[in-house]
Amino acid sequence: MFKKALCLSVGLAALAASTPAFAQTEIAWWHAMDAELGKKLEEIATGFNESQDEFKVVPTYKGGYAETLTAAIAAFRANEQPAIVQVFEVGTGTMMAAKGAVYPVYQLMQENGEPWDPSGFLAPVTGYYSDTDGNILSMPFNSSTPIMYYNKDVFEKAGLDPETPPKTWAELETMGRQIVESGAAPCALSSAWITWIQTENLSALHDKPFGTLENGFGGLGTEFVFNDELQVRHWDNLKKWSDEGLFQYGGPAGGADAGPKFYSQECAIFMNSSAGRAGVINNAKDFEVGFAPLPYYDDVIDEPKNSIIGGATLWTLNGKDPEVYRGVAKFFTYLSQPEVQAEWHQFTGYLPITNAAYELGQQQDYYAQNPGSDIAIQQITRGTPTANSKGVRFGNLTQVRAVVDEEFEALLAGSKTAQEALDSAVERGNQILRDFEAANQ
Amino acid sequence: MQAKRTVFPNKILPYFLLLPQLAVTLIFFIWPALQAVKSSFEREDPFGFRTTFVWFENYRRLFIDPLYLSSVGKTAIFAFSVTLLSMSLSLILAVAVNRVLRTNRLYTTLLVWPYAVAPVVVGILWWFMFNPNIGIAPYLLRGLGISWNHRVDGVDAMILVIIAASWKQISYNFLFFVAGLQSVPNSLIEAAAIDGAGPFKRFWTIVFPLLAPTTFFLLIVNINYAMFDTFGIIDATTQGGPAQATNTLVYKVYSDGFIGLNIGSSSAQSVVLMIIVIALTAIQFRYVERRIQY
Numbered sequence A: 001m002f003k004k005a006l007c008l009s010v011g012l013a014a015l016a017a018s019t020p021a022f023a024q025t026e027i028a029w030w031h032a033m034d035a036e037l038g039k040k041l042e043e044i045a046t047g048f049n050e051s052q053d054e055f056k057v058v059p060t061y062k063g064g065y066a067e068t069l070t071a072a073i074a075a076f077r078a079n080e081q082p083a084i085v086q087v088f089e090v091g092t093g094t095m096m097a098a099k100g101a102v103y104p105v106y107q108l109m110q111e112n113g114e115p116w117d118p119s120g121f122l123a124p125v126t127g128y129y130s131d132t133d134g135n136i137l138s139m140p141f142n143s144s145t146p147i148m149y150y151n152k153d154v155f156e157k158a159g160l161d162p163e164t165p166p167k168t169w170a171e172l173e174t175m176g177r178q179i180v181e182s183g184a185a186p187c188a189l190s191s192a193w194i195t196w197i198q199t200e201n202l203s204a205l206h207d208k209p210f211g212t213l214e215n216g217f218g219g220l221g222t223e224f225v226f227n228d229e230l231q232v233r234h235w236d237n238l239k240k241w242s243d244e245g246l247f248q249y250g251g252p253a254g255g256a257d258a259g260p261k262f263y264s265q266e267c268a269i270f271m272n273s274s275a276g277r278a279g280v281i282n283n284a285k286d287f288e289v290g291f292a293p294l295p296y297y298d299d300v301i302d303e304p305k306n307s308i309i310g311g312a313t314l315w316t317l318n319g320k321d322p323e324v325y326r327g328v329a330k331f332f333t334y335l336s337q338p339e340v341q342a343e344w345h346q347f348t349g350y351l352p353i354t355n356a357a358y359e360l361g362q363q364q365d366y367y368a369q370n371p372g373s374d375i376a377i378q379q380i381t382r383g384t385p386t387a388n389s390k391g392v393r394f395g396n397l398t399q400v401r402a403v404v405d406e407e408f409e410a411l412l413a414g415s416k417t418a419q420e421a422l423d424s425a426v427e428r429g430n431q432i433l434r435d436f437e438a439a440n441q
Numbered sequence B: 001m002q003a004k005r006t007v008f009p010n011k012i013l014p015y016f017l018l019l020p021q022l023a024v025t026l027i028f029f030i031w032p033a034l035q036a037v038k039s040s041f042e043r044e045d046p047f048g049f050r051t052t053f054v055w056f057e058n059y060r061r062l063f064i065d066p067l068y069l070s071s072v073g074k075t076a077i078f079a080f081s082v083t084l085l086s087m088s089l090s091l092i093l094a095v096a097v098n099r100v101l102r103t104n105r106l107y108t109t110l111l112v113w114p115y116a117v118a119p120v121v122v123g124i125l126w127w128f129m130f131n132p133n134i135g136i137a138p139y140l141l142r143g144l145g146i147s148w149n150h151r152v153d154g155v156d157a158m159i160l161v162i163i164a165a166s167w168k169q170i171s172y173n174f175l176f177f178v179a180g181l182q183s184v185p186n187s188l189i190e191a192a193a194i195d196g197a198g199p200f201k202r203f204w205t206i207v208f209p210l211l212a213p214t215t216f217f218l219l220i221v222n223i224n225y226a227m228f229d230t231f232g233i234i235d236a237t238t239q240g241g242p243a244q245a246t247n248t249l250v251y252k253v254y255s256d257g258f259i260g261l262n263i264g265s266s267s268a269q270s271v272v273l274m275i276i277v278i279a280l281t282a283i284q285f286r287y288v289e290r291r292i293q294y
Helices: A002-018 A035-051 A065-077 A089-097 A105-111 A123-129 A154-155 A170-180 A196-206 A227-242 A260-261 A274-283 A323-338 A338-348 A357-362 A375-381 A397-413 A418-439 B013-038 B057-064 B067-098 B103-116 B119-129 B135-143 B153-181 B186-194 B199-210 B211-227 B232-235 B249-259 B261-290
Strands: A025-031 A055-061 A086-089 A139-144 A145-153 A187-191 A247-249 A266-273 A289-293 A308-314 B040-043 B052-055
Touching: A002 B040, A025 A035, A025 A065, A025 A323, A035 A055, A035 A274, A035 A323, A035 A338, A055 A323, A065 A086, A065 A089, A065 B249, A086 A089, A089 A123, A089 A397, A089 A418, A105 A308, A105 A323, A105 B249, A123 A139, A123 A375, A123 B052, A139 A338, A145 A154, A145 A196, A145 A274, A145 A375, A154 A170, A154 A289, A154 B103, A170 A187, A170 A227, A170 A266, A187 A196, A187 A260, A196 A338, A196 A397, A227 A397, A227 A418, A247 A260, A247 A397, A260 A266, A260 A274, A260 B211, A266 A274, A274 A289, A274 A338, A308 A323, A308 B199, A308 B249, A323 A338, A338 A357, A375 B199, A397 A418, A397 B135, A397 B249, B013 B040, B013 B261, B040 B057, B040 B261, B057 B067, B067 B153, B067 B211, B067 B249, B103 B119, B103 B153, B119 B153, B119 B232, B153 B211, B199 B211, B211 B249, B232 B249, B249 B261
Parallel strands: A025 A055, A025 A086, A187 A247, A187 A266
Antiparallel strands: A086 A308, A139 A308, A145 A266, A145 A289, B040 B052
């Protein structure tokens, strides 16, 4: 017994001696990136830790986006919050309203003497994450936008030109029918994120409002209006195609089953975030993948508008030592370097956050060597953004998205028409907005 | 020797010895429950900066919300089906094992295994088998001409969670039934057999009534299980969907509170659940403790 205790204390002493003489300041970073993306994120943290020896960023995976946000909020209430938390764009409204909890990034960088140039970021990114005074509140990190992936082999088998993906929904329907009828694949289309891609982005692309007051950018009094002609027509189509077998539903939120349907060559076309690129390339072993912008209704709009942003930003939470914030600011500077950004962007399919990272990719000849890798950038930067296409910002949007998913499921099950489902989604969504407004006044 | 008399002259010591248990109960049960009651009367932003006392607004909204009322109905269907399915299957298994003399230890051990599996793992297991894309069950069902898709079809989803939740509970019920069967006196059964009663008659007129206390106890436990302990299974299989078809009361507390960050409503719902639990426990104590007599 005594021997054991002796061994233990000697071991502990050795351990204590091996740590450096000065203490590193630890910076907790909670994130929601799993699999390929998670590994890459940890590489970034390691890269920063090795570049200096004052600070140590400790990334922790906290589950999906919704779980990460909830965990951070619960931790904040218990005064155990991390210095940095990754929050998805859906949580932006919630975070912006929580003024006492957040240390705005522009302020953080200025107060800690780090360089900060908002104009260096891509315009849609700055536009989405700035408050009404034009200040960026959170550090852009992984921004994405939905694109269309398609199976070139199946296109060829169906007698279609694999280099000509459908441009419009009408073309997609015709091609989809040809794919299914020719037996090239049992299903034409599957989609992740029904709410984000087939409702929010659909509205933006066609320059139709999703909510009043500039899609919620104008204040908490906003109301949803996405039960209009265009959205009803599109949901009607999806229901019709679902009944015919052209479209297969992949589940709520991120649509866990949608990707596998594409990878197993059951569905020929897959709509997902541009950040799905790494996963798609990894999983699509037996066929060639094509990349294309999202389709549109050419009788509604001639030139589709830009698509809107998804993904997440890094929020700094209040209540830590000044020393920690000095480290956070240094880390954000490291993160904005074109080399770090470009590598993250090229590996994951997220947008290059800064213009410099995009230019670096062009210099490296990356986009020419990887056809389709700049579809997302071109799609999100095309034309001039309007009030309807600069994004959506609503409080409690996580809840609203769940409601929209439920109503979509009710439509597919045949218990509601598209108009009824969207009316009900708008009505229930507005109730959630009023709750948020009441809780934040 | 005096030490044999267990009288403590010290008046404070008993309380001191009780203190750890009381502290655990207060800190981990009573305190959070009171917190829930408190926040059920409030409206609060997620971070807790602004809190408004709103009286019974959260409750009022709950009871006029058709989705909450339908969730009550869904929970009733779910609890009833899980209780019926898992209890009847485990009774059949227990009777069967009870008749086997030599290997009944082996069967008992094997049948108890599922109880050791964590609820989330159970959920994943059934999610995998019934996955519309890659699962074996939909594949086999398609051969029979049945199209299975619990992503879209609410009835399919409900069947899935009922099967998964029942499977997990069979082991527990089985153990109690086996113990109950072993306490049925053999002399009664033999007497009936001599009088010419067949196996079915013997079961329904002798064994089943004598099992009544066990059955009643299990009934309460199973209802409690189905209503409150199946959160992990639902989260891993359907997440309450599609279109809230499997959104039971306890899952709704989680999704409204932790995903939706609506703490007021979530607290009000958990207070309602708390009242249901108290009622069920009261019934259990009143009737089970007294034992059913025939």
